[in-house]
Amino acid sequence: MTLYKSCCYNLFGLLLQVLLNWRWLNKSQWLSREELYEIQVRKLREIVRRAYEGAVFYRRLYGNSHPEINNLIDIKKLPIITKEDVRKVPLEERIVAGTDVSKCVKKTTSGTTGVPVTVLEDPYSAAYLEGLHLRRLWSYGVRPWHRIFRIVVGPAEKVATQTIADTAGIWGRIRTNRVVRLPSADDVRNHLKLFKEKGAAVLIAPPSYFRALREVCENTETMLHLKTAVTWGELLDMKTRKTLSDFFGAEVFDGYGCIEVAPIGGLAWECPTHTAYHINIDSVVLEFLRDGTDVAPGEPGEVVATSLFRHSTPMIRYYLGDKATPMDDECPCGRGLPLLKNIEGRIVDSIKRPDGGYISPYTVMHTLQEVENLEQFRVVQRSDYSIEVQVKATQSIEKVLEEVGRRCNILFPGMHYSIKLVESIGPEKGKKFKIVSHE
Numbered sequence: 001m002t003l004y005k006s007c008c009y010n011l012f013g014l015l016l017q018v019l020l021n022w023r024w025l026n027k028s029q030w031l032s033r034e035e036l037y038e039i040q041v042r043k044l045r046e047i048v049r050r051a052y053e054g055a056v057f058y059r060r061l062y063g064n065s066h067p068e069i070n071n072l073i074d075i076k077k078l079p080i081i082t083k084e085d086v087r088k089v090p091l092e093e094r095i096v097a098g099t100d101v102s103k104c105v106k107k108t109t110s111g112t113t114g115v116p117v118t119v120l121e122d123p124y125s126a127a128y129l130e131g132l133h134l135r136r137l138w139s140y141g142v143r144p145w146h147r148i149f150r151i152v153v154g155p156a157e158k159v160a161t162q163t164i165a166d167t168a169g170i171w172g173r174i175r176t177n178r179v180v181r182l183p184s185a186d187d188v189r190n191h192l193k194l195f196k197e198k199g200a201a202v203l204i205a206p207p208s209y210f211r212a213l214r215e216v217c218e219n220t221e222t223m224l225h226l227k228t229a230v231t232w233g234e235l236l237d238m239k240t241r242k243t244l245s246d247f248f249g250a251e252v253f254d255g256y257g258c259i260e261v262a263p264i265g266g267l268a269w270e271c272p273t274h275t276a277y278h279i280n281i282d283s284v285v286l287e288f289l290r291d292g293t294d295v296a297p298g299e300p301g302e303v304v305a306t307s308l309f310r311h312s313t314p315m316i317r318y319y320l321g322d323k324a325t326p327m328d329d330e331c332p333c334g335r336g337l338p339l340l341k342n343i344e345g346r347i348v349d350s351i352k353r354p355d356g357g358y359i360s361p362y363t364v365m366h367t368l369q370e371v372e373n374l375e376q377f378r379v380v381q382r383s384d385y386s387i388e389v390q391v392k393a394t395q396s397i398e399k400v401l402e403e404v405g406r407r408c409n410i411l412f413p414g415m416h417y418s419i420k421l422v423e424s425i426g427p428e429k430g431k432k433f434k435i436v437s438h439e
């Protein structure tokens, strides 16, 4: 490629890809169920082929014979993989041969799941995800002139360059101009000032963030009106949903996603008619299982997800551990994407303060997870507000404890806390791991 052509591609390439994806996705959502299943099988066949032929992990997993995918039921022949399976193998063994790693960004799941997993976001998947987000936001009535704020879970210094889409040529510039990204670890009071100053219309954030924002509004006697609230990452309970519409006056749209397969509503997203969630079957495969077999529509099942666009680090039949109920009803909106309800995602608890305020779990997570040699931690709060920070460390233990203590002083001012060194931290049997829990 000549230098001129390569410059043009860098400037306009992603923009063009995003627009093409958006155009395709805008059409595909209205296709019939049969047409959508055909697309899904075609994409599944391709991703399984890529994974088997290109990634050491899948070659080993699937054995000597090339898995044949002729219809959707063939996916059942492939083994289900868990977070632990994925984490056990080095990232290199999961990358498809020929991937230009220098053009990819590593994305790691947040520590609230207890077991971080890394995937590679390549320019193709970044542009695809942008298309998915545009399709969704557009259907919610979000337009280019609306001021969008998005809360990003991650350290402040990485927020501006978290995905390829942020830095890629013209598209990166458009995106940075239109969407203000703020780190969840910041002081919410500063965010509130910014929302007021800039006139935030759309806020994309986890439910726990909205609860903290309400708290701050009340404490500072500030009114904040939002047009649209888009939630993701945690269970959106009815109380929080009501807060969002009553307190902020926002129309609320929830999403279901996970970084490894398809983040922020990439798996399923609430229909603009609020009927239920539409599954993106043109982009992922979701299975709902009980004891390894599909549940009937209307029954809850454990979610197993496959990404149809993560070409560099394929995720095929990945066990998420959430429960959700597939439906066979048609949606009044007319979209061909099937429906899902009752998503039991993770519940993220906050630390309650005796004065009625509370501390965001993401602030706790990001303040503590950067401590050197701290392998794992969990924060347990009792009903008398006292806090126990459980710490697992096998190296430089004294230094770890000292640093955790220093950070707890900042995190929990005026509150009683203790730090306990433990040998292992895992989810209680039958329960999901929670970084902050209450006794």
Ligand SMILES: [Zn+2]
Residues within 6 Å of the ligand: 271, 272, 273, 275, 278, 331, 332, 333, 334, 335
């Ligand atoms: Zn619908």
